[in-house]
Amino acid sequence: MVVSAFDIILCLTLVWLAWHVLTSQDLFKAVVLFISFGLLMALSWVRLQAPDVALAEAAIGSGLTGALFLSALRRMTSHRRGERRLDCDEVREDEGQ
Amino acid sequence: MRCVKMKGSEASGKRRHISLLSLLSLVMLAGLSAALAWAFLTPGPDPLGLAHRVDAALAESGVESRVTAVLLNYRAYDTLLECFVLFLGVAIVWSLQPSRPVRQEPRVDPVLSSLVRLLVPLMVLVGGYLLWAGSSQAGGAFQAGAILGAAGVLLILTSSRLLSTMPKGLLAWGICLGLFFFLAVAVGAVALGGNFLEYRRSSATMIIIALEVVAAFSIGLSLAVFFGGSRPEEPSERTAAGRPPHGEGEEP
Amino acid sequence: MTSFYVGVALVLLLTIIIGLLRVLWGPTAADRMMAAQLFSTCGVAILLLLARGFGQLIIEDVALVFALLGALAIVAFVRRAWKTDGPKPDKGA
């Protein structure tokens, strides 16, 4: 029963995280949420008794992909208008609504 | 979804248009999820899966780990094509990004540099362990390659000139090495009278271990190069360092 | 014993969910990143508990990889996304 509760909460958190990755207005926040998403995916691989996949996901899903996204985010927002901070760009423009 | 909304008054007409569109797509997505859930929950014929067949042939595969046996023996085509995908990805990334002069990075913090100095040898060690363990338990070329790639990313992060000072030919050969070695093994099997990618039982263990080592090296190098982004500079281009990054100053 | 270990892991999962609120609300980028680092540490603990709970010691290898790779994201953040000219709040300042 405890195991089922663990499953259900993990799965609900995964879907909730995916939703927030796609709807949060701040792109940096979305990337950080995606890193956490990869981490929880690794937990669910462990639960499904796929340690091979969990190893790969632990290395790639949360580490490498997160670093790739952070680097790309910096490149896509850095030299747009002088030296603005990373996530101000998207936030300020979206917050008008 | 919120992220389709736009700011500004002139966007209000467009916003209505977009909300209609997003409503339509929401309906379609709801229909799709209902259909998928129905297909998933409807009890079909119970699939037997391939576990029994994998177990039956495990003694002939040359390794004890079932996943490694599937990856590098039964379905070695997958891994071969994956090496090709990595090669293709590096080619695309290098051709998309013109080699850019390295920007002035912030000074490397002493804490960071000592952390990297501690972590990178540990990562290489764990990568080697996973590679070695891969033949009998979880682990193998992919996981080891991923960890080696992460170590490479750490090195690139602390010294951004690392990739640009490496000889480009060597880097390219290192990335292609996995693909070429795989192809050599496959063609060699044909030359020896077998099928494409078919190993003899007696030499299967050695071949798989060699393939794993080479594939892990190539995968790690490719992942690090992915993170490095742009193609390393040619020596002739390095004289042009100091020009502004591509695209800057074109803002209307 | 399985349900005890998994129960403790469940509690740790709940702390991760509470930490997610900090990622959602956190005013500065550093707050969000530090919360994500907390998940990495918490994930190691959950993996070790699950390794005991399900009796699969191979999961400890996953925890090892987690502990090693957790540093990667924060280093990428520090080097690529964080300007070192002082801790300005990034939003609404």
Place this chain on the structure above:
Amino acid sequence: MSVSPTFVYGLTGLFLFVVGLGGLISCPQLLRKILAVNIMVSGVFLFLVTIGYGHGVIIDPVPHAMVLTGIVVSVSGTAVALALACRVHETFNMSDLLKRRTRSNDR
């Protein structure tokens, strides 16, 4: 009371796929589209591994091997897509498919 993990994780995989597809369609920012594709891919992987889990008695290793290959391929795809997005941003100064027009109107 216990729920079959196949049920829970399979449905989660389906929902992740659908949510990612929705984000891919409706979000105009290029980076978020790439995130959405990654979420879709995670959903597919979760579904595959769940099928391999069966009822937890005999674990099918073939989906695990497929997912392992898929993870590395998806990282390559993500890297290529990010390089493309960066290139689009640097060439057209646009990281968002909708904002381009409003931004040029602003100036």
